[in-house]
Amino acid sequence: MRAITGLWRWRHNPLRRRTDIAEAWTALVALVLILVAAPVAGAVTGLLTHDALQRAVTAQRESRHSVTATVLQRYDKVPVDPDPETSSARDAHRRVLASWTAPDGSGHTGTVATGLESPRPGDRFRVWTDAEGHVVGGPLDTATASTHAALAGFGAALCCGGLVEGGRRLVLRRLVRRRHARWDQAWNSAGPDWGRAGTGA
Known part of the structure; x- marks a missing residue:
């Protein structure tokens, strides 16, 4: 100056x-x-x-779909081969074996993370999938x-x-x-x- x-x-x-x-x-x-x-x-x-x-x-809103999954089994320990895209240290105790129906009508079963505090078999929760039913992250919000x-x-x-x-x-x-x-x-x-x-x- x-x-x-x-x-x-x-x-x-x-x-x-x-x-x-x-x-x-x-x-x-x-x-x-x-x-x-x-x-x-x-x-x-x-x-x-x-x-x-x-x-x-x-694009994400068009390609990703929210579907209802049902808890089949709760994991008390971290699975041997968790999905690296959806796993984290803080949600390891909330990972469950669940089943869901893809937007194309096909049935799927797999290990997913859930926001349920104490998941039990039969509990239902929402997951995001692509058109083929593969679990993906939720779409970016505006x-x-x-x-x-x-x-x-x-x-x-x-x-x-x-x-x-x-x-x-x-x-x-x-x-x-x-x-x-x-x-x-x-x-x-x-x-x-x-x-x-x-x-x-």
Whole structure:
């Protein structure tokens, strides 16, 4: 911010260097990009992600079906080969052997997770399957899709701002190196005679 105010302050300053002006302009351009480009990038990313996720929600709702399953047997221990897509440590004690009828009318039996607190044979619960009756996860809901899209847009805005700030710092580093190199050149040309009588120093 101080570099931006320097654009005004250094207008008629006889001590200003070209690197000072370049530094101030770099800071000003970076600020404008962060205030304009980052929100635009976030909004565009959020909208594109939202559209893609809403299409996914629609496709999942068309291809996944909620059917009623009946508990045949409760597992007190974790099955030997649980389904990795539907298993987790917290629901291991709620896994049961169940039967259900697929949307195409075929009967199925398998190990599934249930939300029942104390499942017993004969208890009924809902599971999500595809058209052939294979157990799948529930479809993504609209609210979750919107939340993911908002997070994607926010992340894109942060990344854009970070890239702009990183670019500004790289430019500033080069300007400082150039400034130091010029100081070294000026010192080398004046250094041997610095402070000696009659040298004008």
